[in-house]
Amino acid sequence: MVYDYDVVIVGGGLVGGSLALALRDAPLRVAVVEAASITERLSLAAGDRALALARGTVQILDGLGVWPAVRPHAMPIRHIHVSDRGHFGKTRLHAADKGVDSLGQVVLARVLEEAIDRALETLPWTRFCPARVVGLQAGRDGICINLRQDRDDLPLTARLVVAADGGSSTVRRLLGIEQGVQDYGQTALVTAVRTDRDTAYTAYERFTAAGPLALLPLERHRSAVVWTLPHGEAAERLHQTEAEFIAQLQEVFGYWLGRLELAAPRQGFPLKLIRAEKMVDRRVVLIGNALHQLHPVAGQGFNLGLRDAALLAERLFTQAAFGDDIGDPLFLARYAQTRQRDLARVIRFTDGLVRVFSNAAPPLVLARNLALFALDRLPPAKRLLSRYAMGYGAGL
Numbered sequence: 001m002v003y004d005y006d007v008v009i010v011g012g013g014l015v016g017g018s019l020a021l022a023l024r025d026a027p028l029r030v031a032v033v034e035a036a037s038i039t040e041r042l043s044l045a046a047g048d049r050a051l052a053l054a055r056g057t058v059q060i061l062d063g064l065g066v067w068p069a070v071r072p073h074a075m076p077i078r079h080i081h082v083s084d085r086g087h088f089g090k091t092r093l094h095a096a097d098k099g100v101d102s103l104g105q106v107v108l109a110r111v112l113e114e115a116i117d118r119a120l121e122t123l124p125w126t127r128f129c130p131a132r133v134v135g136l137q138a139g140r141d142g143i144c145i146n147l148r149q150d151r152d153d154l155p156l157t158a159r160l161v162v163a164a165d166g167g168s169s170t171v172r173r174l175l176g177i178e179q180g181v182q183d184y185g186q187t188a189l190v191t192a193v194r195t196d197r198d199t200a201y202t203a204y205e206r207f208t209a210a211g212p213l214a215l216l217p218l219e220r221h222r223s224a225v226v227w228t229l230p231h232g233e234a235a236e237r238l239h240q241t242e243a244e245f246i247a248q249l250q251e252v253f254g255y256w257l258g259r260l261e262l263a264a265p266r267q268g269f270p271l272k273l274i275r276a277e278k279m280v281d282r283r284v285v286l287i288g289n290a291l292h293q294l295h296p297v298a299g300q301g302f303n304l305g306l307r308d309a310a311l312l313a314e315r316l317f318t319q320a321a322f323g324d325d326i327g328d329p330l331f332l333a334r335y336a337q338t339r340q341r342d343l344a345r346v347i348r349f350t351d352g353l354v355r356v357f358s359n360a361a362p363p364l365v366l367a368r369n370l371a372l373f374a375l376d377r378l379p380p381a382k383r384l385l386s387r388y389a390m391g392y393g394a395g396l
């Protein structure tokens, strides 16, 4: 038997799951293929990483019906404090200056993953889980997908396949889409600390000669740490004793939050900027990490992936409502063209931050301190930075 759908979403994680939710009322038959059960995904240590969600992201999640389950576990960011270690430049952004109650929210990835999965259970969409895509053949009128579930092979057909299967996307590999990879030579060391002082809804971004260090509020006295370091230095810090690690973290971060105590295991994520060379190809659209993997310095990866899903859902809705082919190459090309601007801007912004703020060359150190100093005093520039922080930078 062959199962036939309009849209097959490969990957039911943060971005693919969100797309399935966004298509809730679409006149489409949707299937979601996910390789790992929710129990497996929640048990992965990677779920302990904190996600800074832009204000625009929270609004989209609210529209998807996910936010009420996440809100009790999320911490609002009311202030962002940006500084350059050992130099004078500093800037602060405040939600109140923008007339809003928060600039964004911080939540653990596992909380969001679980909320999305629960919401998916209420939809009529077919879910193949755990199941993996192992083959794809795109034709003029449709696309055939081969799934492996347990030891069985299942053939599916669809008008459109959406690849939301993460950084090592199988769909991308099966289509032979190349990727541009830029290795930053850095690892994000991720952990959490208990703080002596109240985190007071403040996210800290501290630029150091080795790389940026972010402390994001998780609770009144607990912050998530994302410390970007050259590979060698990160490996060393990952294996230091707790006392040595905390002493160094404290030295680099300072005492903005009083004394720090380690509150979670340390994990390392090697950092690269990876971009697939095509966003659409033969009845397939790539979204989320399958399309772009960013440096977490500006906390933009999921925010950007969610906007991929939101725009795609909106376009699919209209195309299906008019009874038009949702895998039509011209339709997909128009989607890709619209999406390109936001992607290019956010990637440029994030990549620029990494380059400028991970560089110890004296002219750059001076320039970035002058920039932070000026930013703190120039309302229009500060407004622009706030728009990026809130996830409205690209006008979606």
Ligand SMILES: Cc1cc2nc3c(=O)[nH]c(=O)nc-3n(C[C@H](O)[C@H](O)[C@H](O)COP(=O)(O)OP(=O)(O)OC[C@H]3O[C@@H](n4cnc5c(N)ncnc54)[C@H](O)[C@@H]3O)c2cc1C
Binding pocket: 010, 011, 012, 013, 014, 015, 016, 033, 034, 035, 036, 041, 049, 050, 051, 052, 053, 109, 131, 132, 133, 164, 165, 166, 167, 168, 169, 170, 171, 188, 190, 226, 269, 287, 288, 289, 290, 296, 298, 299, 300, 301, 302, 303, 304, 305
């Ligand atoms: C240290 C760190 C900090 C970060 N901080 C932030 C932040 O503050 N803010 C932010 O916005 N982003 C942040 N990010 C980025 C964010 O985590 C990612 O952008 C986001 O997880 C991407 O979601 P995704 O659904 O595209 O991919 P994934 O989360 O990787 O999901 C892919 C899904 O596809 C499934 N899958 C894989 N292969 C197959 C297959 N063959 N068949 C079927 N299913 C398959 C997987 O099981 C998985 O569930 C951070 C990332 C890191 C590493």
